[in-house]
Amino acid sequence: MPETTPPQPTTQITAQHRELLDQVLDKWSLQVLDRLCESPSRFNELRRAIPVITQKSLTATLRRLERNGMVDRVVVNTRPLAVEYRISALGKTLQDLIDALLGWTTATMPEVERARERFDEHA
Template sequence: MSTADGEPRRARAQEPCRTREVLDIVGDKWSLLVVRQLSRGPRRFIELKRAVDGISQRMLTVTLRGLERDGILTRTVHNVMPPHVSYALTPMGTTLREATAPLLEWSLLNLPHIDAARAAYDTRAEQDGKARQAQPPTGPSASPHPAPREARQATATPTTVQGRQSSR
């Protein structure tokens, strides 16, 4: 069975699930930062390591391999002494950079606002926590010693489950 544009329904139904694969690249902690660095031209491993603040050597290696596997970048080994390896964006990697540039710009523009919102939230949460500690507990759950199991079962409301009566 096909849709109006001739594409099988089964293929269309799988598209949202397949897009998660792409979103994994975009949502990865390091990938977009590496892609951004490569948008300035080919880079060697050590140049990328220095340019992407906080990335470990292992994470950079894993990230580069994943991006190469996905066709976002190419790895070129130059036959010189010592061996020289460089990484560059593929045409698809360039389109990824173009598509995600607004997101990175938004991030840089809004980081101060996000930091302020986090600080305000943390202050409120800390004040709420102190207020809760200052109030004595009330109600049935206030007792530090829960009621015995038999007492809890005796006060439970009977319910009917598929024609049987049970006590929850």
């Protein structure tokens, strides 16, 4: 008789899971995290790196990521004082996932575009 493997327990997506995923995978967070994985940045450096983001959206994104422990806000003792954003130890655990998501998006975009075209032709 063939040996069967026991079923793996499934993770239930709770409201807490959904909230965290929404905040980490939202429109701007992936880009901010990707940039901060490369190097710490000041606010205006992030704005230049992501030129389509508004100041308000960047501020909200950084606060949300800081609240969730993904980003550290560090006051740099210069004249005048400056603030630098750095990926936290917890945020670094996302780097491989971010790279995988961005790689998957790049690799599958032609197929997605073809699917969209087929759908739009029949809609």
